[in-house]
Amino acid sequence: MAEIAENGRTWLLxxxxxxxxxxxxxxxxxxxxxxxxxxxxxxxxxLAADPLPAYRPFESPxxxxxxYPVEGGPRFTRPALSVRTGERRxxxxxxxxxxxxxxxxxxRFDDDGLAITLHYRMRGDVVERWVTLHNGGPAxxxxxxxxxxxxxxxxxxxxxLSQLHGRWAAESLLTSAPLTYGEKVIGSxxxxxxxxxxxxxxxxxxxTEERGEVYGCALGWSGSWRIAVAQLxxxxxxxxxxxxxxxxxxxxxxxxxxxxxPVFAGLWSDGGxxxxxxxxxxxxxxxxxxxxxxxxxVLFNSWEATFFDISEEQxxxxxxxxxxxxxxxxxxxxxxxxxxxSDRAGLGDWTPNPDRFPHGLKxxxxxxxxxxxxxxxxxxPEMVNPDSDLYRAHPDWVQYQPGRKRTEFRNQLVLNLARxxxxxxxxxxxxxxxxxxxxxxxxxxxxxxxTDAGWPGEPYPxxxxxxxxxxxxxxxxxxxxxxxxxxxxxxxxxxGRIDLGVLSRTDQVxxxxxxxxxxxxxxxxxxxxxxxxxxxxxxxxxxPNSQLNGRLSSLRYxxxxxxxxxxxxxxxxxxxxxxxLAEARAWVDLYKEIRPVVQHGDLYxxxxxxxxxxxxxYVLGDETVVLAWLQSQRYGEPVPALRxxxxxxxxxxxxxxxxxxxRGAVLRHHGLRxxxxxxxxxxxxxxxxx
Ligand code: GLA
Numbered sequence: 199m200a201e202i203a204e205n206g207r208t209w210l211l212x213x214x215x216x217x218x219x220x221x222x223x224x225x226x227x228x229x230x231x232x233x234x235x236x237x238x239x240x241x242x243x244x245l246a247a248d249p250l251p252a253y254r255p256f257e258s259p260x261x262x263x264x265x266y267p268v269e270g271g272p273r274f275t276r277p278a279l280s281v282r283t284g285e286r287r288x289x290x291x292x293x294x295x296x297x298x299x300x301x302x303x304x305x306r307f308d309d310d311g312l313a314i315t316l317h318y319r320m321r322g323d324v325v326e327r328w329v330t331l332h333n334g335g336p337a338x339x340x341x342x343x344x345x346x347x348x349x350x351x352x353x354x355x356x357x358x359l360s361q362l363h364g365r366w367a368a369e370s371l372l373t374s375a376p377l378t379y380g381e382k383v384i385g386s387x388x389x390x391x392x393x394x395x396x397x398x399x400x401x402x403x404x405x406t407e408e409r410g411e412v413y414g415c416a417l418g419w420s421g422s423w424r425i426a427v428a429q430l431x432x433x434x435x436x437x438x439x440x441x442x443x444x445x446x447x448x449x450x451x452x453x454x455x456x457x458x459x460p461v462f463a464g465l466w467s468d469g470g471x472x473x474x475x476x477x478x479x480x481x482x483x484x485x486x487x488x489x490x491x492x493x494x495x496v497l498f499n500s501w502e503a504t505f506f507d508i509s510e511e512q513x514x515x516x517x518x519x520x521x522x523x524x525x526x527x528x529x530x531x532x533x534x535x536x537x538x539x540s541d542r543a544g545l546g547d548w549t550p551n552p553d554r555f556p557h558g559l560k561x562x563x564x565x566x567x568x569x570x571x572x573x574x575x576x577x578x579p580e581m582v583n584p585d586s587d588l589y590r591a592h593p594d595w596v597q598y599q600p601g602r603k604r605t606e607f608r609n610q611l612v613l614n615l616a617r618x619x620x621x622x623x624x625x626x627x628x629x630x631x632x633x634x635x636x637x638x639x640x641x642x643x644x645x646x647x648x649t650d651a652g653w654p655g656e657p658y659p660x661x662x663x664x665x666x667x668x669x670x671x672x673x674x675x676x677x678x679x680x681x682x683x684x685x686x687x688x689x690x691x692x693x694g695r696i697d698l699g700v701l702s703r704t705d706q707v708x709x710x711x712x713x714x715x716x717x718x719x720x721x722x723x724x725x726x727x728x729x730x731x732x733x734x735x736x737x738x739x740x741x742p743n744s745q746l747n748g749r750l751s752s753l754r755y756x757x758x759x760x761x762x763x764x765x766x767x768x769x770x771x772x773x774x775x776x777x778x779l780a781e782a783r784a785w786v787d788l789y790k791e792i793r794p795v796v797q798h799g800d801l802y803x804x805x806x807x808x809x810x811x812x813x814x815x816y817v818l819g820d821e822t823v824v825l826a827w828l829q830s831q832r833y834g835e836p837v838p839a840l841r842x843x844x845x846x847x848x849x850x851x852x853x854x855x856x857x858x859x860x861r862g863a864v865l866r867h868h869g870l871r872x873x874x875x876x877x878x879x880x881x882x883x884x885x886x887x888x
Contacts, residue, residue, distance in 0.1 A: 200298040201239045208246045209303055210239050213323035216466045220265050221246040226293040228265040230350040234466050262434030266316055266348055276426055278345035278438050280445055283337055311335025324481040329459045333451040341448045345440030346462035349415055356403050357435055359427055362396040362724045367712040369393050369693035370724035377429045385424035387443040389648030393694045397423050398728045405470045407803060412467050412474040416728055418698030419460035421667035447660040460699055476800050479730035486702050490732060493793055494706055494764040495526035496786055502739045503770040506540050508533040509554055510562050519771035521569035523779055524786035527639055528566045529574035542609045545581045546588030548627040559635035574639030579624050581610045595620050599652035607646035614653055616665035624673055632681045644690040674703040706733045706764050713739040714746045715759035719807035722762055732797045734763030740770060751878050753778060757785035758880035762814055762825050765789045792823045802843040811837055817844040820887035828874040839869030854884040
């Protein structure tokens with residue numbers, strides 16, 4: 199809901215449990231008033247009546263108070279907007295007008311023909327913010343930096359910053375530390391979201407998992423990005439974020455052209471980190487993820503089973519076994535196209551390898567369909583191997599700097615997707631591919647970072663960074679529109695491209711190349727801070743795992759770990775014993791039963807993965823599912839009971855596994871015994887309200 203004060207200069211946006219307020223001060227300074235519990239318009243007006251402090255020679259009253267600090271004038275904080283026109287830098291805006299509808303607010307400003315619009319939209323208790331810039335003047339304007347938003351937190355002592363950091367095969371690890379004076383900057387200088395940081399931060403002072411105030415911000419952008427969290431000299435905290443890793447230039451806005459920043463979403467919760475996550479999850483299921491109310495199928499992926507050594511016959515053998523254990527979607531990973539028998543060749547040539555698939559993909563797809571499963575393939579469209587027909591024909595289609603060497607990672611170069619001919623080529627190839635065989639699913643990979651991001655002959659080559667991501671989005675949108683029945687997975691060497699931007703155009707993400715079931719619990723714990731189980735793909739692979747740390751774990755432990763998200767199987771099923779296959783079938787059947795609760799329910803993290811017992815609980819209507827893992831137990835050491843959440847204390851719940859009936863109040867206060875013992879044990883417990 200959006201409200202406006204009579205003075206026409208104070209606005210209040212409210213969701214079911216929170217409010218956000220801002221005010222236009224005398225000289226058109228846009229001042230932040232409130233972000234937190236729900237307030238009334240009269241409260242916002244009272245806050246607005248408090249004048250800005252006076253200027254002092256070494257301090258600016260604007261610092262730490264503005265909604266969108268621009269470069270120029272008496273400001274010393276990091277600007278969200280930095281522009282250059284000819285010899286002049288910075289912005290001096292005048293307020294033009296505002297518009298509101300149900301839950302949205304738009305504020306229009308003008309600086310000599312540069313139209314700046316600040317957008318606000320409430321989605322439940324999530325505030326979405328973004329900015330559009332339109333050059334209505336006669337001269338080009340260079341956008342050096344245009345962040346999506348600056349968030350201002352209330353005055354509190356002792357802010358703590360939480361973030362999700364990592365690396366390849368160890369993404370989304372949660373870490374927290376006290377915020378001190380100055381700035382903490384996270385981001386990606388790599389051209390994709392990156393494994394190193396998810397574009398999310400959370401700030402609190404004393405919150406626990408289920409109690410206390412938490413502020414969270416998440417950016418919807420899949421290219422390079424930056425989020426800066428600043429604790430200013432007077433202890434105010436501001437968070438500024440947007441596309442691009444530095445201030446060296448996003449775009450040249452020619453007269454008549456516009457630019458829209460990504461969305462930077464934010465929320466306030468007083469339900470602790472758990473409450474904040476549940477709000478993030480509900481928001482993404484309702485407003486971000488396409489078709490989120492549809493269940494994601496159990497998939498099989500061939501990568502760890504066959505790597506590059508692929509043939510139609512052997513994929514058919516895998517498909518038969520996959521179907522027999524209840525898999526619903528069979529995905530052929532890397533190695534089916536061009537001369538792709540290793541990572542040295544073939545990327546760029548998106549036609550089936552004639553030795554491996556002499557009649558194309560259709561015969562295999564038909565067999566997979568005949569087995570009752572959907573059919574998926576892997577692609578990595580933004581890349582090219584120098585050893586490919588595409589590169590031999592168009593060596594200038596890659597990002598490169600004139601006269602410098604072209605850095606190869608995994609023997610591949612990055613295509614310059616800012617070029618229209620490259621965009622058209624990829625559209626043609628992928629559209630033809632999806633039209634030539636009955637493909638239901640595309641795993642879209644991105645296996646290296648930008649390094650030599652040059653564009654010889656282009657007057658403003660910096661635009662390549664932003665335009666690449668826009669071209670990726672446009673290509674995905676176009677393919678989705680032309681093939682609405684096809685689902686897409688975002689992958690980037692595991693979890694290198696996970697953000698709200700890509701999630702608005704894909705159906706699930708590949709969480710990590712690390713499929714070790716114990717390592718995964720920490721990755722999943724971090725991932726769940728912001729994103730829901732509905733998009734978190736997890737596979738059961740072989741043990742010990744030749745790619746990973748060699749840890750041995752039972753099929754039970756591997757399945758229960760992967761059942762916390764969208765279950766998949768990625769082991770070499772032709773090597774699994776009849777006993778293993780029968781056990782796998784039982785786990786897949788169980789997953790299908792609990793799937794609605796896992797994929798669409800509310801998540802409660804009962805105990806973090808920290809060595810002993812860890813557990814998560816999902817609640818949907820009358821159904822509750824608990825997944826619990828015991829990492830290790832010393833002899834004689836008791837395993838604690840799990841205090842459940844989200845249950846009605848006055849109701850009774852029957853456990854399907856034990857047949858026992860428990861009182862809700864008892865489960866909440868005293869807990870549920872898991873029966874786990876020893877090392878790497880795991881269980882699934884289903885409870886239903888009676
Ligand atoms: C990336 C992905 C893997 C697999 C390989 C194929 O590393 O994360 O799952 O698809 O590429 O080359």
